[in-house]
Amino acid sequence: MDLTCTAPPVSTSSQQVMFMSGPCLFSSNSDTVQVLSQLVFPGSDPLYLVSLALLCSQIETPGGAEQQTMRVYLRVRPFSKEELCDNEDQDCVVIENSQTVTLNAPKGSATMKSSEKGVGTSLHKFSFSQIFGPETTQAELFEDTVKSQMSDFLDGKNALIFSYGVTNAGKTFTIQGTPKDPGILPRVLDTTFHHIEGNQYEGMDLKPYLRNDAQYLDPDQVKQERSAKVAIFASVKEVRASYPREVSSSALQVFLQFLLSPSLVLASNPTDTGSSQFALWVAFFEIYNECVYDLLQPSLCSKSKKRSALRVCDDGAGNAYVKDLRWVNIQHLGEASKVLQFGNKNRSAAATKMNQSSSRSHSIFTMKLLKIDDGTVRRISEFSLCDLAGSERCNKTKTIGERLKEAGNINNSLLILGKCITALRNNQTDRMKSSYIPFRESKLTKLFQAVFCGKGRASMIVNINQCASTYDETLHVMKFSAVAKQVVQVIPDKPLESLAPCLVGRDGKPLVRMIDNQALESYLSEEELLDEEDEGDMSLLPQNELVNMIESLRTKLLAERRKNLVQEMEIRKEMGDAMIQQLMESEELRTRQIEELKESYQEKLENTFEMYKDAIKEHAYQSAMNNLEDDYVPLDEFIVEQEKVEVWDDRFKRLYKEKCAVERMCEDKQQVTRTKSALCISLLYVISLILLKMFVVQLILSLEKRLVELSETLKKVRDGFLEKSADLAALQRQSDDQVSQSQWE
Numbered sequence: 001m002d003l004t005c006t007a008p009p010v011s012t013s014s015q016q017v018m019f020m021s022g023p024c025l026f027s028s029n030s031d032t033v034q035v036l037s038q039l040v041f042p043g044s045d046p047l048y049l050v051s052l053a054l055l056c057s058q059i060e061t062p063g064g065a066e067q068q069t070m071r072v073y074l075r076v077r078p079f080s081k082e083e084l085c086d087n088e089d090q091d092c093v094v095i096e097n098s099q100t101v102t103l104n105a106p107k108g109s110a111t112m113k114s115s116e117k118g119v120g121t122s123l124h125k126f127s128f129s130q131i132f133g134p135e136t137t138q139a140e141l142f143e144d145t146v147k148s149q150m151s152d153f154l155d156g157k158n159a160l161i162f163s164y165g166v167t168n169a170g171k172t173f174t175i176q177g178t179p180k181d182p183g184i185l186p187r188v189l190d191t192t193f194h195h196i197e198g199n200q201y202e203g204m205d206l207k208p209y210l211r212n213d214a215q216y217l218d219p220d221q222v223k224q225e226r227s228a229k230v231a232i233f234a235s236v237k238e239v240r241a242s243y244p245r246e247v248s249s250s251a252l253q254v255f256l257q258f259l260l261s262p263s264l265v266l267a268s269n270p271t272d273t274g275s276s277q278f279a280l281w282v283a284f285f286e287i288y289n290e291c292v293y294d295l296l297q298p299s300l301c302s303k304s305k306k307r308s309a310l311r312v313c314d315d316g317a318g319n320a321y322v323k324d325l326r327w328v329n330i331q332h333l334g335e336a337s338k339v340l341q342f343g344n345k346n347r348s349a350a351a352t353k354m355n356q357s358s359s360r361s362h363s364i365f366t367m368k369l370l371k372i373d374d375g376t377v378r379r380i381s382e383f384s385l386c387d388l389a390g391s392e393r394c395n396k397t398k399t400i401g402e403r404l405k406e407a408g409n410i411n412n413s414l415l416i417l418g419k420c421i422t423a424l425r426n427n428q429t430d431r432m433k434s435s436y437i438p439f440r441e442s443k444l445t446k447l448f449q450a451v452f453c454g455k456g457r458a459s460m461i462v463n464i465n466q467c468a469s470t471y472d473e474t475l476h477v478m479k480f481s482a483v484a485k486q487v488v489q490v491i492p493d494k495p496l497e498s499l500a501p502c503l504v505g506r507d508g509k510p511l512v513r514m515i516d517n518q519a520l521e522s523y524l525s526e527e528e529l530l531d532e533e534d535e536g537d538m539s540l541l542p543q544n545e546l547v548n549m550i551e552s553l554r555t556k557l558l559a560e561r562r563k564n565l566v567q568e569m570e571i572r573k574e575m576g577d578a579m580i581q582q583l584m585e586s587e588e589l590r591t592r593q594i595e596e597l598k599e600s601y602q603e604k605l606e607n608t609f610e611m612y613k614d615a616i617k618e619h620a621y622q623s624a625m626n627n628l629e630d631d632y633v634p635l636d637e638f639i640v641e642q643e644k645v646e647v648w649d650d651r652f653k654r655l656y657k658e659k660c661a662v663e664r665m666c667e668d669k670q671q672v673t674r675t676k677s678a679l680c681i682s683l684l685y686v687i688s689l690i691l692l693k694m695f696v697v698q699l700i701l702s703l704e705k706r707l708v709e710l711s712e713t714l715k716k717v718r719d720g721f722l723e724k725s726a727d728l729a730a731l732q733r734q735s736d737d738q739v740s741q742s743q744w745e
């Protein structure tokens with residue numbers, strides 16, 4: 001019986017809530033799970049609750065939902081010639097059997113150094129769902145890994161494959177391959193087209209909307225879709241024309257031949273498509289530095305335009321989707337290859353513009369298969385292939401500036417992915433413990449939360465190389481994958497056909513919706529229906545029994561509430577611890593980054609200095625070379641010139657000699673002059689001496705004369721004195737005589 005209703009503005013998932021919460025699907029224990037999971041992931045959708053309930057309450061899976069650990073495959077790529085020349089082959093990776101591999105630390109690796117110090121071991125053993133050695137072909141890998149997910153996708157279930165590994169380990173080769181050796185993605189497309197062949201919906205008026213719904217397009221919108229598609233394909237033609245003809249055409253031919261080759265179609269019987277029709281829509285985007293960029297936006301090709309980041313939004317039912325992402329309807333394999341080429345071209349163009357290598361971003365190619373019956377979308381299944389960025393850590397890579405930021409973001413999103421996987425695993429192993437799962441902390445995990453939580457099957461292909469130089473990083477990748485391998489996934493065995501997507505119109509408002517009652521019944525398990533009957537019986541019980549039952553239920557409820565409270569407190573504490581831990585880790589990371597930044601600046605400075613030195617040397621050399629070119633003369637002219645130079649040289653020498661002679665003469669003359677002068681000076685000196693002597697003699701003579709005169713004068717004075725004295729004496733005597741006479745008298 002078909003149930004027709006005018007759907008209220010709610011999404012598919014909110015209708016799932018109705019299905020779940022009607023009959024008593026969960027035991028009291030699983031009710032706890034529901035409360036808890038709403039605490040941990042507010043808005044998480046009920047299908048996830050089913051999976052969590054299965055994990056936590058150990059109850060049998062209703063309707064036979066399948067539980068299995070996540071499939072983790074290992075692919076070891078062969079050595080390149082250069083790597084062999086560089087002595088990278090040191091038996092680091094030894095494949096023991098199809099599921100076990102041993103890693104031997106090479107000399108000089110950090111692991112070996114730690115083991116020599118007694119910390120850890122140099123030998124590590126890992127097991128995988130399956131190991132693919134260097135000789136594995138792309139076809140073999142596809143057969144043994146993707147096939148089961150491929151059938152899931154065609155049966156209406158979701159699938160996710162992501163390739164993980166260090167840079168240059170072969171992730172892109174595995175996902176996309178090369179034109180001559182196509183990888184998983186072209187093979188998935190090939191198989192899908194083979195499956196829907198003859199039943200393709202050509203209307204292009206039913207398009208994916210939000211995460212799980214579909215939108216009805218009016219003729220104008222269809223026209224817009226067609227012209228956008230034409231623009232993309234036209235641009236791809238231009239790309240092809242820009243390559244040398246023989247290369248582009250032959251490579252493309254091989255790729256298209258591959259795509260069209262029936263031999264590569266899945267060996268399994270394609271599911272019977274009945275009268276249903278199918279539409280395949282694809283999107284291609286990348287996450288770079290925690291920003292989502294659409295790789296199918298034509299504007300990206302123009303050099304001047306800056307590409308704009310898209311938002312990751314919630315559809316209201318806990319499902320993340322990329323808002324305004326371009327979805328392209330593809331009708332055949334040729335179109336698929338063009339879309340892929342266009343996206344890759346955009347990716348490398350953007351990478352060049354931003355000076356990044358494409359391996360620095362996570363690229364995601366998503367296909368949505370719409371199953372359409374009588375113009376109504378019955379179900380939508382999704383297949384995403386995610387080529388993760390290289391997993392190397394920033395302490396190894398010499399990262400500066402933008403590189404550091406990008407390495408930080410890559411490491412962060414991979415770290416969050418790792419944390420989600422670890423938390424999922426922990427929650428599953430210790431069911432009393434519900435750790436916070438940080439899906440919403442990175443765009444990558446936010447987008448794939450639904451798949452991890454039971455809305456599809458995820459598998460991981462771990463790519464490694466065998467190089468000794470990247471051993472430590474490879475070991476890190478292997479440890480991460482060992483955790484991933486333990487995650488249990490709950491995959492509903494039925495397609496979500498009963499939860500038919502909500503069909504919305506141009507304005508995004510829901511249109512009339514059909515619900516297949518048969519599918520609805522098949523979705524509700526026998527147990528659930530029996531529960532409903534039990535509920536009916538209860539009303540017939542006597543009043544006292546009902547009162548008792550209410551009492552016991554109240555007691556149970558109180559006990560549950562108490563338990564919930566304790567668990568909530570534990571969760572809050574764990575979340576707090578996790579946040580503190582994360583803060584400490586990010587602090588440590590920042591410190592390390594600053595240290596590295598310092599080191600790298602130092603190194604950069606030294607390099608720049610060296611560069612300048614080299615440039616100056618180069619410049620000097622170039623100038624010398626240029627001068628050499630400018631001054632070039634033929635040999636004959638050179639000899640003539642040389643002879644002239646010799647003549648001039650002789651002349652010059654002669655002149656030089658003459659000049660020297662003249663100089664010598666001048667010098668002699670000067671010498672004579674100097675001698676003459678010296679003689680004159682001597683003569684003058686002698687004359688002056690003579691004159692001086694004469695003057696002195698004269699002086700002496702005059703002094704002598706004066707002395708004589710003075711002596712004479714003195715003599716005269718003395719004589720005069722003597723005379724006078726004699727006179728005086730005579731006078732004295734006279735006087736005495738006179739006195740004596742007088743006395744006598």
Ligand SMILES: Nc1ncnc2c1ncn2[C@@H]1O[C@H](COP(=O)(O)OP(=O)(O)OP(=O)(O)O)[C@@H](O)[C@H]1O
Binds near residue numbers: 077165388389463
């Ligand atoms: N299985 C393989 N067989 C042969 N060649 C391979 C294989 N895997 C990878 N290669 C080659 O190794 C090189 C590196 O591979 P690829 O570019 O896929 O690495 P990657 O991990 O995607 O690197 P990045 O993270 O930098 O994008 C390429 O030249 C590729 O062709």
